[in-house]
Amino acid sequence: MDFQSCVNIKKEWDIVGARQLGRDIARKIGFGTVDQARIATAISELARNIYLYAGTGKICFEAIEDMNHKGLRIVAMDDGPGIKELSQVMEDGFSTSGGLGAGLPGVKRLMDDFDIQSEDGKGTEIKAVKWLR
Amino acid sequence: MSTLKLDLENYKELMQQYIETQDEQALYQAEQFSKHSMQQNISPEEIINVHVQSLQHLYPDMPEHIRSSLDFLLETMISYGLAYQEYQSLRERQLELKSEISVAANMQKTLLATEKPEIEGLDVGAISIPAKQMNGDYYHFVKDDSGALGVAIADVVGKGVPAALCMSMIKYSMDSFPENRMDPGVILGSLNRVVERNVDSSMFITMFYGLYNINNHTFRFSSAGHEPGYYYDSKQDYFEEIDASGLVLGVSPEATYEQCTKEVHVGDMIIMLTDGVTECRQGDRFIEEDEVLEIIKQYAHLPAQETVEHVYKHFERLQDFQLRDDFTLIILKRKV
Known part of the structure; x- marks a missing residue:
């Protein structure tokens, strides 16, 4: 089960499409209900960030496998303005000041591995992995 | 994993006891269960998951629409779970800050003595x-x-x-x-x-x-x-x-x-x-x-x-x- 598929994010509706595809892949990999819901929420956050701050971008899913377990990798990419203060957006309570949305710290909590690269003016790439336990 | 399974058994029994007897003791134990879960950093969606699994064990022929409704509930709880985790980590940070300030206050006392x-x-x-x-x-x-x-x-x-x-x-x-x-x-x-x-x-x-x-x-x-x-x-x-x-x-x-x-x-x-x-x-x-x-x-x-x-x-x-x-x-x- 080694495949990759992407969803382009241009309008708010695409967030739903990304969730749907991500959840389907997660289910196929063998994730349970709770993890599926967490993965879908993480996808929502990532897709919404692209929609709100970059305008357009895409989210790709990849079933992965290391020696011991299977997992799902989500990659969110955009060519938006980038994030200047990475440590600030990764701080609890920074982006969630309105109490809405989990922000990037939320994505990090929902997933197992999390990595972000961003360059001012050049866009952002976020990779997040959930492992099947 | 084993503790979660244990808890599932526990929850199932408590729920069954309550469904059969409606007795206050089971409710009291439910309260203990939730406090214990919080200590273990268990989020609300996991509790709902345990609930759904227990229901399925007890009522294998649970109607599909009930099951779907519970999945729906679980999905809505995810953000609450996140907010709860964030609250926990902010609370830890606040404690850290408090103790830092009290160190600073002591230092000030010495400095300004x-x-x-x-x-x-x-x-x-x-x-x-x-x-x-x-x-x-x-x-x-x-x-x-x-x-x-x-x-x-x-x-x-x-x-x-x-x-x-x-x-x-x-x-x-x-x-x-x-x-x-x-x-x-x-x-x-x-x-x-x-x-x-x-x-x-x-x-x-x-x-x-x-x-x-x-x-x-x-x-x-x-x-x-x-x-x-x-x-x-x-x-x-x-x-x-x-x-x-x-x-x-x-x-x-x-x-x-x-x-x-x-x-x-x-x-x-x-x-x-x-x-x-x-x-x-x-x-x-x-x-x-x-x-x-x-x-x-x-x-x-x-x-x-x-x-x-x-x-x-x-x-x-x-x-x-x-x-x-x-x-x-x-x-x-x-x-x-």
């Missing part, structure tokens, strides 16, 4: 209590070569950590002044330049500086916009305001400070304070200046240190043991 001088013929009492952990009030005693006693009392407009940092700077500038040149007006002038150069313009410091000459019992003083002090004439049983004109520290580098002199007679007192004393509040009502003086008089027969402590205790009680501002009170009483 001033020894209450023993001077023959003069009874000195001083108290300074912060409203929060860190004190934005400050007092300081210096004895010069001739035996004169310099007393400074200051208040940073603002409270907490920034005020405290500012006070540490004031203290070190004062330490660096030569000990034989302690004219109040000159000292305030120098401090004013230090503050003007080094402190953000949004921060103001008021200070009252007095010099008690032990040889001829005169008190020379200047004020940088500070709360006026009082002179208590024991023969006439009368309080007189003592004040001198001068701008608060740090506003203008050219500020000059008027210097006044007051003769001090046997049994009389000099009272210096900050607005934390005069602006005590009882409920919504600010207390009157007269009330403060009345209370001071009430305890004036005691040694000066006991007087200031009693006055503090009185106003602490009046404000339900919750100071709104830092409270500093100094009394100098001429004994002989």
Whole structure:
């Protein structure tokens, strides 16, 4: 089960499409209900960030496998303005000041591995992995 | 994983017991279960998952639409779970900050420590209590070569950590002044330049500086916009305001400070304070200046240190043991 598929994010509706595809892949990999819901929420956050701050971008899913377990990798990419203060957006309570949305710290909590690269003016790439336990 | 399974068994049994008996004990145990789950950092969606699995075990032919509705519920709980985790981590951070501040407060106490001088013929009492952990009030005693006693009392407009940092700077500038040149007006002038150069313009410091000459019992003083002090004439049983004109520290580098002199007679007192004393509040009502003086008089027969402590205790009680501002009170009483 080694495949990759992407969803382009241009309008708010695409967030739903990304969730749907991500959840389907997660289910196929063998994730349970709770993890599926967490993965879908993480996808929502990532897709919404692209929609709100970059305008357009895409989210790709990849079933992965290391020696011991299977997992799902989500990659969110955009060519938006980038994030200047990475440590600030990764701080609890920074982006969630309105109490809405989990922000990037939320994505990090929902997933197992999390990595972000961003360059001012050049866009952002976020990779997040959930492992099947 | 094994503990979660155990909990699932536990939850299933409790739920079954409740469904069959509707008894309060099962509900009490449900409460314990949720507290235990919180200790284990279990989020709400996991509890719902346990609930769904238990239901399925107990009722294998649960209708599909019920099952779907529970999945729907689980999905809506995910964000609550995240918010809960965020709350936990912010709470930990808050505890960390609190302990850092208490370390800083202790450090401040050491940094700003001033020894209450023993001077023959003069009874000195001083108290300074912060409203929060860190004190934005400050007092300081210096004895010069001739035996004169310099007393400074200051208040940073603002409270907490920034005020405290500012006070540490004031203290070190004062330490660096030569000990034989302690004219109040000159000292305030120098401090004013230090503050003007080094402190953000949004921060103001008021200070009252007095010099008690032990040889001829005169008190020379200047004020940088500070709360006026009082002179208590024991023969006439009368309080007189003592004040001198001068701008608060740090506003203008050219500020000059008027210097006044007051003769001090046997049994009389000099009272210096900050607005934390005069602006005590009882409920919504600010207390009157007269009330403060009345209370001071009430305890004036005691040694000066006991007087200031009693006055503090009185106003602490009046404000339900919750100071709104830092409270500093100094009394100098001429004994002989």
